Amino acid sequence: MAAAGDDAVIGSTPLPLAFARHLARDRRRSAHTVRAYGATAERLTAFLARHWGGAVDARALAAITTADVRAYLAARRGEGLANASTARELSAVRAFLAFAGVEAPRLKGPRVGKGVPRPIAPDEAVALAEEVDEDAAEPWIGLRDFAVLLLLYGAGLRIGEALALTGASLPLGETLAVTGKRGKTRIVPLLPQVRVAIEHYVAECPWPMARDLPLFRGAKGGALSPGVVRVSVRKARARLGLGERTTPHALRHSFATHLLGRGADLRSLQELLGHASLGSTQIYTAVDAAHLLDVYRNAHPRA
Missing domain, CATH: 1.10.443.10 (Intergrase catalytic core)
Incomplete structure (x- = not known):
């Protein structure tokens, strides 16, 4: 979605908000999906702003690396995110980067080891x-x-x-x-x-x-x-x-x-x-x- 990644198209609208509007208007996703994915976009851009020490727009996102995404997910895991939620977060990150016209770094989501069946959290x-x-x-x-x-x-x-x-x-x-x-x-x-x-x-x-x-x-x-x-x-x-x-x-x-x-x-x-x-x-x-x-x-x- 190259057009979405063009700063001129995004205009003055913050990128996470533009992403959320895209999900609601163009993808017709449910309200809770829009809310969850939009929140991930906001968290990611805020994290990268601290991580990189500067403003984050579509052009800046083009420089994102696998190490950056790993650092973000590690920070989220440190906040208590379980495996399934971390995988969900990674899915939202990929969707956000695709919206911004950026190819997401190749990164596998966390896996749950096999063993005695347990109720899911x-x-x-x-x-x-x-x-x-x-x-x-x-x-x-x-x-x-x-x-x-x-x-x-x-x-x-x-x-x-x-x-x-x-x-x-x-x-x-x-x-x-x-x-x-x-x-x-x-x-x-x-x-x-x-x-x-x-x-x-x-x-x-x-x-x-x-x-x-x-x-x-x-x-x-x-x-x-x-x-x-x-x-x-x-x-x-x-x-x-x-x-x-x-x-x-x-x-x-x-x-x-x-x-x-x-x-x-x-x-x-x-x-x-x-x-x-x-x-x-x-x-x-x-x-x-x-x-x-x-x-x-x-x-x-x-x-």
Whole structure:
């Protein structure tokens, strides 16, 4: 996009703001993608201004090197960024540099080593949802997939339960009625962030939201297939360096493990997950213990 990299075309508009406007107007990306990528552009230019000791415009960006990008990512990692979020940050950096007409330095994103499967961290769950959104063919499809994945992680739904929701769930409130296995209905809390994500999708969806029609629609208006979501997640996790066990269902496991780690009792967790027996819920005690053991081994000086 050479024209975007021309200072005369950018004019007096700061480059990160011009980039954000380009994403919103020309690429028609979702609001949260515009916000996240725009914030990365602002952080990068501010870092380079300090790093280089001078103003950063499109012409200055042409001199960026792999070492500069590595230094920026190292600074972000020092702020506590996890692997998936770092990979997401690198993706945003590449998009920003391409907008500025600069060839991004060749740099591989961080990889997650193989080993015992673990629940993904909260920021990794969000990064996964954002990456799926960014790669969508249409903005409304990105909003749909983002909402579905946040629903799996934020409310602990099975993918089949999420895709079985209909327009009867609208308008959304603080809780959501979910029909699980054997037709059993349960009530789950709906986090504000999840509710907003679903509402954004509904506002942009080109298909009608009748009470008896699916809430989450496929590209041609029918019910969204679980396979479509799984394929999108598989592509996104590869780009973010997440392990192959990072599936839509893993978001439900992460929901359960994180709640247990924050003090939720097994009976409450059983109700939230819709398990018929407490034994099904007790597997999360072992998962949480394994996670705590990892923390202990990494943090204790004598471990």
